[in-house]
Amino acid sequence: MNDLMLDQPILQLKGLEKRFDLDQGFLETVKLRKGKFVREQRSVHAVNNVTLDVARGEALCVVGESGCGKSTVARLVAGLLHPSAGEIHYDGERIDDRSRKSMLPLRKKMQMIFQNPYASLNPRMTIQQALEEPVRHHNPLLSRGEVREKVADVMQSVGVDPLWSGRYPHEFSGGQRQRIAIARALTVDPEFIIADEPISALDVSIQAQVLNLMLDAKEQRGLTYLFITHDLSVVEHFGTKVAVLYLGAVCELAETTTLFANPKHPYTKALLSAVPQLNDDKPNHIRLKGEIPTPINMPSGCPFHTRCPSANNRCMTEKPRPLRQPDGSTVACHAVEENRA
Amino acid sequence: MSLLSVRDLTVKFAMRDDTVTALNQISFDLAKGERLGIVGESGAGKSITGFSLMNLISKPGFIDNGQILFDGEDVAQMSDKALRDMRGNRMAMIFQDPMVTLNPVLTIGQQMVETLRAHRKLSKAEAAQIAIVKLREVYIPSPEERMDQYPHELSGGMRQRIIIAMALLLDPQLIIADEPTTALDVTIQADIMELLLELCQSNKVGLILITHDLGVVSQMTERTLVMYAGRIIEAGKTREIINDPQHPYTQGLINALPQQTLPGQKLKQIPGTMPSLTAIPRGCPFSPRCQYAVENCRNTLPEVVQYAGIEVACHEVKRLHNDRLEQSA
Numbered sequence: 001m002n003d004l005m006l007d008q009p010i011l012q013l014k015g016l017e018k019r020f021d022l023d024q025g026f027l028e029t030v031k032l033r034k035g036k037f038v039r040e041q042r043s044v045h046a047v048n049n050v051t052l053d054v055a056r057g058e059a060l061c062v063v064g065e066s067g068c069g070k071s072t073v074a075r076l077v078a079g080l081l082h083p084s085a086g087e088i089h090y091d092g093e094r095i096d097d098r099s100r101k102s103m104l105p106l107r108k109k110m111q112m113i114f115q116n117p118y119a120s121l122n123p124r125m126t127i128q129q130a131l132e133e134p135v136r137h138h139n140p141l142l143s144r145g146e147v148r149e150k151v152a153d154v155m156q157s158v159g160v161d162p163l164w165s166g167r168y169p170h171e172f173s174g175g176q177r178q179r180i181a182i183a184r185a186l187t188v189d190p191e192f193i194i195a196d197e198p199i200s201a202l203d204v205s206i207q208a209q210v211l212n213l214m215l216d217a218k219e220q221r222g223l224t225y226l227f228i229t230h231d232l233s234v235v236e237h238f239g240t241k242v243a244v245l246y247l248g249a250v251c252e253l254a255e256t257t258t259l260f261a262n263p264k265h266p267y268t269k270a271l272l273s274a275v276p277q278l279n280d281d282k283p284n285h286i287r288l289k290g291e292i293p294t295p296i297n298m299p300s301g302c303p304f305h306t307r308c309p310s311a312n313n314r315c316m317t318e319k320p321r322p323l324r325q326p327d328g329s330t331v332a333c334h335a336v337e338e339n340r341a
Numbered sequence: 342m343s344l345l346s347v348r349d350l351t352v353k354f355a356m357r358d359d360t361v362t363a364l365n366q367i368s369f370d371l372a373k374g375e376r377l378g379i380v381g382e383s384g385a386g387k388s389i390t391g392f393s394l395m396n397l398i399s400k401p402g403f404i405d406n407g408q409i410l411f412d413g414e415d416v417a418q419m420s421d422k423a424l425r426d427m428r429g430n431r432m433a434m435i436f437q438d439p440m441v442t443l444n445p446v447l448t449i450g451q452q453m454v455e456t457l458r459a460h461r462k463l464s465k466a467e468a469a470q471i472a473i474v475k476l477r478e479v480y481i482p483s484p485e486e487r488m489d490q491y492p493h494e495l496s497g498g499m500r501q502r503i504i505i506a507m508a509l510l511l512d513p514q515l516i517i518a519d520e521p522t523t524a525l526d527v528t529i530q531a532d533i534m535e536l537l538l539e540l541c542q543s544n545k546v547g548l549i550l551i552t553h554d555l556g557v558v559s560q561m562t563e564r565t566l567v568m569y570a571g572r573i574i575e576a577g578k579t580r581e582i583i584n585d586p587q588h589p590y591t592q593g594l595i596n597a598l599p600q601q602t603l604p605g606q607k608l609k610q611i612p613g614t615m616p617s618l619t620a621i622p623r624g625c626p627f628s629p630r631c632q633y634a635v636e637n638c639r640n641t642l643p644e645v646v647q648y649a650g651i652e653v654a655c656h657e658v659k660r661l662h663n664d665r666l667e668q669s670a
Contacts, residue, residue: 065526173614174383203382204553208597208610215607230526237599237608256604274531276556278583278600285531291496 008092009053010192010224011077016086018047018072018248022296045295046072048248048303049086051322054241059218059225061239061256063232063271067292069248070228074196077226078112079103090192108138111185115197117177121169121184128165131155131184138188150187157220158183158213175206182213186221193217196228211238232275236260244268247295247303250322254329264331266308266341302334310335342413344514344547345371345394350407350417352386352393354618355400361618363389363402365571373514374545376538378558378579380594381568384615387551390568391517393417394549395434396424412514430460433508437520439500442507443492449476449503450488453510460511475506479536498529502536509540515547522557534561555595559583567591570616570626577651587653587662590627625656633657 022042023029029039047069054060062070075081077088079095088096095106114120121130131151135142142150152162158179160172169177178198185193195214199207211234217223229235235242235256242259244252244267252265263269270286288307293299299306305315314334322332335341352364364386371377379387392398394409396416409416411432419427428434436442444452453472454465463471469488476484479502492500501521508516518537522530538561541548550561558565558579565582567575567590575588586592593611595601602608613630616622622629628638635657643654649662 065528175614203615204555204594205382205597205611206614208599208608209612211599212607212610215605232527233599237602237604270528274527276531276534276554276560278556278559278595278598285535287532287535288528291498291529 010056010091011054011226012087012089013050013052013073013077014087014089016047016050016073016076016088017045017084018069018076018081019043019045019084042296045298046248047076047083048298050245050248050250052243052250052253054224054226056224057218057222058240059227059238060241060243061227061229061235062243062245063229063235064245065230065271065292067247067295068245069295070230070245071196072248073245074112074194074226074228078110078194079106080112108188109190110192110194111188111190113178113181113185113193113195113198115200117174117181117201118169120181121177123169126166126168127155127160127172127180130169130180131165131187134184135187154183154187155180157186157217159209173206175202175209178202178206178210179213182210182217186217189221190223191221192224192226194226194228197230198227199234200229200231207234214238232272244271247292247298249303250330250332251304252329252331252333253322254327258327258329262327264325264329264336264341265304265333266310266335267304302332304333308335310341312340343370344373344375344412346408346410347394348408348410350390350393350409351405352389352398352402353405354402356619360405362405362621363571363618364393366407367568367571367573368407369566369573369576371515371547371549374541374547375564376541376548376550376562378562378565379549379551379568380553380555380558380565382553382594382615384570384618385568386571387568388519389571391434391519391549391551394517395428395432397428397434426460429456429513430511431513432515432517433511433513435501435504435508435516435518435521437523439497439504440492442504443500445492448489448491449495453488453507456507456510472506472510475510476503478509478540479503479506481506497525498533501525501529501533505533505537505540509544509546512544513546515549516541517549517551519551520553521550523552523554530557537561555583555598567594570621571618572626572654573645573652574627574654575651576645576653581649581651585649587648587651587658588627588655589631589633589657589661593630625654633661 020043029041030037031040062073064070076083083096087094132147135147135150155162160176160179199210202210227238239256242254242256243250246267252268263272270288273286290307293306301317302315302320305311320332320334322330323337324330348368349366350364351366353360353362379390381387393404398404404417450469454468457463457468457471473484476487481487481502522533552558562579565579566573569590575591586595596609597611611630624639624641625643628634637656643656645652645654648658
């Protein structure tokens with residue numbers, strides 16, 4: 001590997017956008033307005049102009065509240081959805097316009113873990129079958145014995161006894177099922193893992209087990225993570241870099257330590273202040289006015305201006321551009337730019 | 342006198358051949374206007390505790406033994422009429438998912454007026470007036486308009502506010518909130534919790550907050566019960582339990598939180614999982630996962646003892662506490 005490859009981010013998102021059209025087909029788009037028929041397409045603007053890089057070995061966490069588009073970003077990267085605009089580059093090659101067939105070699109490098117392991121494991125397949133399938137699919141030349149060995153190895157590494165491989169998903173607890181889902185992602189020796197809320201459905205003591213497992217896998221296999229979560233304490237622990245999403249747009253992107261020590265965007269500040277702390281008698285939580293607007297009628301200007309305590313006229317009309325800060329973080333906020341946040 | 346006094350409450354569920362014990366001899370008290378947190382992981386029995394306080398355990402479950410004295414009356418022995426009279430009136434419950442509590446085919450106003458008129462002799466117009474006042478108390482913008490809206494027209498946070506307003510409609514003495522904000526986003530959660538705290542304090546309403554989130558318990562409650570496999574294993578002042586937990590399970594729960602470890606370091610995990618109620622281990626139910634367990638722990642069930650101002654069910658509590666003191670010295 002030469003230096004150029006090392007420097008290159010493993011994943012690059014360039015101006016990524018995703019709209020979901022609400023009106024399907026021509027007839028639904030025709031509407032009566034003031035006595036005239038007009039064509040109008042309403043859409044959900046799930047992801048709006050997201051640009052970010054993920055370096056090799058990094059764990060980039062995407063955080064935000066429900067409906068902010070974080071899962072859509074994960075699905076776009078995994079190729080489960082196609083972007084409406086923008087580009088996705090993996091290892092320097094554009095991947096968003098590829099056909100199913102030419103995506104295939106990439107799927108071996110890039111695996112996904114979902115939130116609910118009960119939904120992502122086929123209830124009628126034993127664990128052995130579920131884990132063997134991806135290995136066979138991606139390595140058709142392996143012998144039966146080699147496949148079995150591979151599966152047993154991976155099961156061992158995630159702390160599930162290979163003796164249980166004949167059991168079905170319902171025979172395992174939630175935490176074990178999530179380990180198995182992780183094992184399935186690891187069986188094909190990927191280099192990049194997209195994890196969409198992998199521990200949100202688990203109990204506290206089990207969350208720690210699964211998070212440790214993912215940290216181990218990162219160290220031992222040199223994995224890169226795109227980690228989607230709403231839980232900021234997990235981000236602080238797991239992430240090397242954080243992207244805060246609001247209404248489909250990145251409002252702040254920073255190294256984890258920088259973000260937690262010195263949040264800049266008003267939304268990031270509010271989000272951090274809302275996390276219930278163990279040893280804090282007087283929470284100084286920043287109350288935001290109103291609620292998240294729907295991504296169907298996006299606010300003009302800055303998407304956050306309707307709830308922002310430091311919004312002014314400029315925020316209502318002009319979209320803020322992501323600007324690099326002296327400490328290396330990138331913030332999209334007029335108030336930060338004008339030093340009035 | 343305490344508002345609520347639970348003694349040796351045991352709740353069982355009938356299975357095909359035998360019964361499983363979901364709650365095993367739990368006892369606790371709640372003073373008037375006190376806020377109590379019940380924490381534990383799924384399957385610990387926290388929700389069953391909440392349900393049984395309202396006598397809402399339905400078949401195949403049943404209250405096998407014990408007393409639930411609410412304001413001097415035993416809820417476990419109440420007639421159906423007395424229960425109907427109490428529920429929603431003197432004791433109200435808030436659930437995790439507001440869409441399950443709200444009737445989707447009735448407007449907010451209809452549901453609130455119905456609740457009020459079920460317990461009080463009021464005209465529809467009078468009831469509507471009270472409902473609007475309560476909606477305003479939970480900071481619902483333009484409450485008059487909300488009265489004519491259906492639940493699906495409102496956001497999740499707004500719905501949970503309405504549930505809180507409904508719980509407070511008849512000025513109950515006790516609110517049981519079962520994971521009231523688990524389905525909500527952090528910023529909304531913080532708002533709702535702040536509101537709940539404010540209303541309980543200003544109206545002197547008792548609160549039982551059932552949650553898995555130790556951070557929420559720490560900010561909301563004065564006392565805490567920690568449950569494991571259908572038993573209370575630790576109980577005491579919230580601050581003391583958070584700062585110096587005595588039971589190894591509580592210690593494990595707190596230490597497993599990502600905030601307790603330096604970023605990037607391995608988290609201090611508790612090995613294994615909570616036992617299923619059909620196979621609760623002999624002796625201390627936590628012993629198979631406990632790093633400090635000795636022979637005695639695997640054989641005899643620990644009794645609840647007072648230690649360092651905390652009630653704790655652990656054989657080794659004294660030794661472990663002394664060890665910790667030595668280590669820190």
